[in-house]
Amino acid sequence: MYTEQPRSRPVTVSTLRQMKANGEKIAMLTAYDASFAAMMESAGVDTVLVGDSLGMVAQGHDATVPVSVDDIVYHTQMVRRGCRIPLLIADMPFMSYATVDMALRNAARLMQEGGAQMVKLEGGLNVAETVRLLAANGVPVCAHLGLQPQLVHKLGGYKVQGREEAAARRMLDDALALQDAGADMVVLECIPAELGARLTTELDIPTIGIGAGVDCDGQVLVCYDMLDITLGKRPKFSRNFMDGQSGGIAGALRAYVSAVKAREFPAPEHNVA
Ligand SMILES: Nc1nc(=O)c2c([nH]1)NC[C@@H]1CN(c3ccc(C(=O)N[C@@H](CCC(=O)O)C(=O)O)cc3)CN21
Numbered sequence: 001m002y003t004e005q006p007r008s009r010p011v012t013v014s015t016l017r018q019m020k021a022n023g024e025k026i027a028m029l030t031a032y033d034a035s036f037a038a039m040m041e042s043a044g045v046d047t048v049l050v051g052d053s054l055g056m057v058a059q060g061h062d063a064t065v066p067v068s069v070d071d072i073v074y075h076t077q078m079v080r081r082g083c084r085i086p087l088l089i090a091d092m093p094f095m096s097y098a099t100v101d102m103a104l105r106n107a108a109r110l111m112q113e114g115g116a117q118m119v120k121l122e123g124g125l126n127v128a129e130t131v132r133l134l135a136a137n138g139v140p141v142c143a144h145l146g147l148q149p150q151l152v153h154k155l156g157g158y159k160v161q162g163r164e165e166a167a168a169r170r171m172l173d174d175a176l177a178l179q180d181a182g183a184d185m186v187v188l189e190c191i192p193a194e195l196g197a198r199l200t201t202e203l204d205i206p207t208i209g210i211g212a213g214v215d216c217d218g219q220v221l222v223c224y225d226m227l228d229i230t231l232g233k234r235p236k237f238s239r240n241f242m243d244g245q246s247g248g249i250a251g252a253l254r255a256y257v258s259a260v261k262a263r264e265f266p267a268p269e270h271n272v273a
Pocket residue numbers: 052053056057064147149158159160190221222224225230234235236237
């Protein structure tokens with residue numbers, strides 16, 4: 001069991017860099033309201049993401065596409081009131097960074113109105129210039145490669161990415177371009193574990209995996225999946241942390257943090273390819 005003392009100081013971008021350097025795994029979860037955020041803080045979660053997955057698990061849509069900037073601002077405000085220690089990241093929704101001007105304006109809203117400390121956006125080379133301008137304006141940025149759920153209507157479904165060597169190489173180029181543009185972190189979603197390991201070795205910035213193998217610098221899950229309250233099917237890469245422990249939701253959150261820190265999650269059965 002993870003028995004470190006709870007943190008007394010807020011997690012920053014440099015804390016996360018230091019964790020990568022020290023080989024301490026980063027535990028991230030999504031949160032959409034103050035109560036869950038507070039429980040995550042108590043459980044030792046390092047960083048909390050107000051994900052656009054809220055469009056699916058909270059709003060009941062079958063994609064993240066309908067989520068608006070107003071929605072993310074509203075949920076980020078709620079999460080902000082629940083926790084002070086974890087680094088607070090807000091997803092930029094579909095079409096909210098279609099132009100650099102829009103990206104700057106909407107990132108400003110997530111930080112100034114929502115209280116986010118970092119914004120996350122999906123894409124590779126196509127968003128590198130956007131990332132560069134955000135970074136130049138003091139906006140910490142988390143990139144998001146592999147499966148990009150906002151592209152579901154182009155992809156035709158939620159599928160594993162980077163299986164072929166050519167696609168893996170393109171993803172590596174994308175990741176290096178994003179890092180060069182000033183990204184502080186990158187989420188890797190639904191890719192072979194070997195590719196997650198390769199990207200983690202090649203990059204100086206921390207990698208956070210979701211269905212990307214145990215060798216990423218950290219892990220993230222949609223909290224509804226790990227608490228087994230997801231509407232419909234839970235992705236194969238998730239695990240029900242309510243199982244095998246008697247501490248309720250607080251226990252499940254602690255079990256997740258502990259399993260990530262101990263490299264026990266994800267296990268080979270959670271690998272996607
Ligand atoms: N509840 C929930 N969990 C998530 O992880 C999540 C969301 N919602 N919404 C936004 C995106 C969409 N994501 C998804 C959604 C579905 C699969 C999925 O069904 N994957 C298949 C394997 C993929 C394949 O067939 O190649 C699976 O069985 O897990 C994966 C990621 C990840 N994110």
